[in-house]
Amino acid sequence: MSLLNSAQKIFLGVAILLAPLSLFAQTSSACDEGNGPLNPAQPAGTTPQQIIDKFAAREAVFKQARNNYAYTQDILVQTLDGITATGEFRLVQDIVFDDKGTRVENVKFAPQSTLRDVTVSASDYEDFRNMMAFILTTEDLPKYNLLYVGQQHVDEIDTFVFDIAPKTIEKGHRYFQGRLWVDSRDFQIVKSCGKTVPQVVATKKNKNAQEDLSPTFVTYREQVDGEYWFPTYTRADEVLHFRMNDVHIREVVKYMNYKRFGSTTRIVFKGEVKDDKSPQPSKKP
Numbered sequence: 001m002s003l004l005n006s007a008q009k010i011f012l013g014v015a016i017l018l019a020p021l022s023l024f025a026q027t028s029s030a031c032d033e034g035n036g037p038l039n040p041a042q043p044a045g046t047t048p049q050q051i052i053d054k055f056a057a058r059e060a061v062f063k064q065a066r067n068n069y070a071y072t073q074d075i076l077v078q079t080l081d082g083i084t085a086t087g088e089f090r091l092v093q094d095i096v097f098d099d100k101g102t103r104v105e106n107v108k109f110a111p112q113s114t115l116r117d118v119t120v121s122a123s124d125y126e127d128f129r130n131m132m133a134f135i136l137t138t139e140d141l142p143k144y145n146l147l148y149v150g151q152q153h154v155d156e157i158d159t160f161v162f163d164i165a166p167k168t169i170e171k172g173h174r175y176f177q178g179r180l181w182v183d184s185r186d187f188q189i190v191k192s193c194g195k196t197v198p199q200v201v202a203t204k205k206n207k208n209a210q211e212d213l214s215p216t217f218v219t220y221r222e223q224v225d226g227e228y229w230f231p232t233y234t235r236a237d238e239v240l241h242f243r244m245n246d247v248h249i250r251e252v253v254k255y256m257n258y259k260r261f262g263s264t265t266r267i268v269f270k271g272e273v274k275d276d277k278s279p280q281p282s283k284k285p
Helices: 021-027 048-066 122-131
Strands: 002-005 035-039 069-081 084-097 103-109 144-154 157-166 175-183 189-197 217-224 228-241 246-260 265-269 272-276
Touching: 048 144, 048 157, 048 228, 069 122, 122 189, 144 175, 157 189
Parallel strands: none
Antiparallel strands: 035 144, 069 084, 069 246, 084 103, 144 157, 157 175, 175 189, 189 217, 217 228, 228 246, 265 272
């Protein structure tokens, strides 16, 4: 979110917020809903690195398979005064992919924004498109540090829990920093909670560059077609501390109506290659 002041954007200095992995547990209260006690014991019969390698490979398969699904994304962003909404941004769009895997967004509903104090920034749109539905594949692993923190029962699922942060920040790229819950049976991410980085905040030395903050969000996945865990719901509710003033933000993103469509892909899993050509209806999450 970028701050507005008297209908004009305030530009503030760049500062990258990167908390150490071990500090995540101190600020994760927004992420605790549905979680049982955290068991810090090492996994039995395997190592954390083996778990990471396995779920990253499984996530790569999921990412490829997801290109065979169309879905609807419903985005709601509100500014709040207490519990009262003072402004709102809404965007409902159908997400499809062409035969090259290119994302295509067809807008269904986009009324004029009534947000007060802030505007939806380019980085927010990037978060809506990619980061909130975070996928960590084998290709992405070199970009991140992962720390095994234990095992935890989340709703009805037994999970391995990892804290994650980018190793470095490259200009023009956004990264996820927070916590991942990985299904101990299917080895896919079923819940993620954290922030996108870099966050851009004010500095004393440079008070005239753009400030851009985003809230902590939690994303839940549900199983679709009995195999893959798809993101279905993201929520954020946090006060963002801009230099000029604090702004209470609520974000809700829903991913609905997953349906397979007829593109041809080659899915590699468990050493087997299978062509996936014919579209089949999916169960709604």
